[in-house]
Amino acid sequence: MESPRGTFTEELYDVVCVGFGPASLAIAIAIHDILDIRTPNHNTKQPKLCFLEKQQQFAWHSGMMVPGSKMQISFIKDLATARDPRSEFTFLNYLKTQGRLIDFTNLGTFLPSRLEFADYMRWCASHFADVVTYGQEVLEISPVATSSGLADSFLVKSQDVGSGKIFSRQARNVIIAVGGKPRMPQVIPNHPRIIHSSSYCTRMPELLKDTTKPYNIAVLGSGQSAAEVFHDLHQQYPSAKTALIMRDSALRPSDDSPFVNEIFNPEKVDGFYANSEAERQRSIASDRATNYGVVRIELIEKIYNDIYMQKIKSHDEGEWLQRILPRREIGRVDRSTPDGRLGLHLQPVDKHDSTSTGNEGKEILHVDALIVATGYTRNAHEKILAPVEHLRPDNSWQINRNYSLALDRNKVSSDAGIWLQGCNESTHGISDSLLSVLATRSGEIVESVFSSGHSTLTRNGIRAVL
The missing domain is CATH 3.50.50.60 (FAD/NAD(P)-binding domain)
Structure with missing residues (x-):
């Protein structure tokens, strides 16, 4: 229905993802692989998804495609392999579909060019064009309360970067992956x-x-x-x-020596998260030479x-x-x-x-x-989430191990949640803003989103809990 402030979509989404860079693309792939949403199954309820991206098309570090530059991590740390090597979205399968698998093998390297890895990501992104809306800058996320006063969903307000028109979408769960700001x-x-x-x-x-x-x-x-x-x-x-x-x-x-490089192993996140804040800070300081x-x-x-x-x-x-x-x-x-x-x-x-x-x-x-070339800040989520600050349990931004934002469950339904990606280095380790953990992390987030109170995770889809 139309409103003076813009367009409101009455449809309730299971997930709205803010941003569609590598982190969100890995989420889309994990949903595809874990939930098999593209395999018709009349006995399962298909999730309603929407990805909102500010850019007009998928692009990954287009401003740093320096000629001859290579990836700094192995192609095995792509968007799927560490979670499921059988996924159709592995880098190797991309090479196979492009007719370059043997040619790449002949290069004798684990480090593809940045140009090729960007093309791999575009190839992955092209499979999800029907659930991505480009040219949408998300302005804010606010709670939607029931008659009892308990928030059971969130309103995601975005602006079309071309026309300036405002759109609002209601979602049970929101995943924020807006990347770093220069x-x-x-x-x-x-x-x-x-x-x-x-x-x-x-x-x-x-x-x-x-x-x-x-x-x-x-x-x-x-x-x-x-x-x-x-x-x-x-x-x-x-x-x-x-x-x-x-x-x-x-x-x-x-320092990318083998033992040091183990800090980027996905399983290392558990130990890092369990540490005290002082121990985490010491760990990040000692590992700075890796990144x-x-x-x-x-x-x-x-x-x-x-x-x-x-x-x-x-x-x-x-x-x-x-x-x-x-x-x-x-x-x-x-x-x-x-x-x-x-x-x-x-x-x-x-x-x-x-x-x-x-x-x-x-x-x-x-x-x-x-x-x-002085890096990036990764706090853009705080401005977007300003309308939900009062829902935090102790007036601070606390992140759970499953990457969900800690919310006061006396104010927010257990069916609703917000997840953050790429801005949790202080709690999840130095790999949080890197590609190394994307495949595994996306699986963890999808598992936690669709294993909440309102839905049950199955291999073939989402079965509604009656």
Whole structure:
């Protein structure tokens, strides 16, 4: 029915999923595999599903499809294999359907290109087009109360990014997987010549159109994304001068050795969740070298070789096209300089160390573009869930082991629930925002959603509890 505020869908969904990136796609696959919803069965009730995605089509890190970049995890950690190797949505089955299974085998690698893995995900997503609505930005989620005052469902309000029209959908269960929001340091202003690394491949060709010009470009950061962008800039703009600005003293290799890599095993989540908050924080700190501010050793070696070749040609660092500026940070940004560029005022990380810049901390770079590779924040769910804050049992965001949001069951029916994905690192471990646990986690969430009070999980579908 129509309302002055938009369109309200009277249909009650079993699940509305906010976002349709890899995490939600894994949920769709798990529902398909576990519940067999695409196999006609007249004896079972089929769940009513809806996925809402802000983008106009499925896309995974489109801004970081740097030429030649590879995955950092094995293809076995795809969207299905760890949960069910027989699933039709494994990476190997994707290769088989594309006629490239043997060809990929001949590569002799467990690490596919990022380009191919993105295509694998698009292939998976294409199977669920009938339950996904693209171009919908979810604004808020609010409780729907019964006559007794007990909330037994939630209203998911979204806005069409094209028309601005508001839509409302009612759901018994809501799964939120909105991904990370680009993090920008406070000192970095909003400026058209400043972009986050997440949009590097999509925005740079428009920002600096002439690839032959001797641009000045800076990259801020010391992790994998910063290193990839820094290395690729030399390929895309061979005449440009590029500088990598980082707080650390050197690019450091990621630790993906076998024993350390076990922290990403799905079964490790149980032990991590059972720890105290202090123990969890210590664990995350000790495991940072697996994921944060680190670079794959192969890329470090390529960059080092590039820097070394410059030393052969010239002893004057000022003539180099690529420079790494360690132990620096940006203290201020001039939005416009006399030459029309940005002015980056660098300062030593240790304010008492004037030797790191060679100019008592007054080092200024004039650049045509700045790419900021400083990671992501993962708290977007808090704004979306503001209308349900009063339903929390102790006025804080607590997450259960099955990824459900802790709700006061004196106010919310046991038939209704909210699940969070990709924002639970502090409770579920450092793998929470990564691909490593998606297949297993999606199965756990689907099991918990459809094993609640109003439905029973079966292999062939959802049987209504009478």
